[in-house]
Amino acid sequence: MHSFDVLFSTLAALAASVGATPLNSRQAASWPDPEACTGNCTYVHDPSVIRRSDGTWFRFSTLGNIAIATAPSLTGPWTYEGAMLPDGSSIDVIAGQGLWAPDVSLLDGTYYAYYAVSSSGIQTSDIGVATSSSADVGTWTDHGSIGIPKSSAYNLIDPNFFQQCDTCQNYFSFGSAWQMIYQTELNTDWTSWSGETPSQLAYNGSGSTFEEGSFQFWWPVDGTDYYYLFFSSGACCNTPPNLAPAGDEYKIMVCRSTSPTGPFTDEAGNNCQTGNGGTLVLGSHGSNVYAPGGQGVIVDPDSGLIALYYHYVNPTIGYNFDQFLFGFNYLDFSSGWPVVTS
């Protein structure tokens, strides 16, 4: 997300790098518009999307103690249902804190929603978890912090839980403007930190912007298990006249590894932790899509397609916080790298 980036906008503008690295993209000219979205597709930041076994789609997002919306299909119509945690979190980080960037997984019949507790510009954020047996509004129980220690090395926002199978080792990534993307593990109760010291997964030292909002995804291509690390790079939420220099606004990037713990590299072979690597999946395009990010990936059992969902700004509507839109496109992994398709 995060409103922290608003503070960074001025800095980024001032520090606008003189020979910015060219974007590593092969199809910036041909990105399609987001697929159609009906019903409530606005006021969405950092969405997390799941499909319940009865066919109901749930969309969780930053806002009002985690907004929950439901729909009969990914395209909608989306209906806002209410807040996941109407009374907030038991975590107390700072006065005026918000709950950010939910990440929801179904694990052994229970929905686990990881969320960040933070406020603009602070590094003392925390990550908590709530559970529900149905995912419906009114059924969520907060369990508070998962106990990853705070550190000057990173910031506890933008959680993502990844587990390839029910009995597989889980991996938990998070991170922000402070040294970017980190990974650790949770205990098998999925509500507490394992004690595994977080290690850095991805970092970009080449500019004034940063990487956050990581999302891990497993997909086999031609018999090889690939672990994809999607993340958002750049400035998420600037408003005119303080927009980031073109190309430094939010964009969705990916790195890949044959191990869930890395090392991750981009399509050009650059290391994503030590070599500023990252392959562009989706950036601003046309006149209607600006700064896509806060993404996730889901296999849509209705269509059999893999969807990349995200938030974005439509400049013809506006850049304000409440004007962010929910969007998605389908991905083609056949080359071994995810490509947005029309």
Ligand SMILES: *[C@@H]1O[C@H](CO)[C@@H](O)[C@H](O)[C@H]1NC(C)=O
């Ligand atoms: C649309 O959803 C947002 C949360 O994403 C909510 O704040 C807003 O009230 C909803 N609008 C309507 C008309 O329900």
Ligand SMILES: *[C@@H]1O[C@H](CO)[C@@H](O)[C@H](O)[C@H]1NC(C)=O
């Ligand atoms: C790293 O930062 C530069 C400058 O902001 C940007 O152009 C580039 O896309 C970023 N790369 C990654 C992998 O985040």
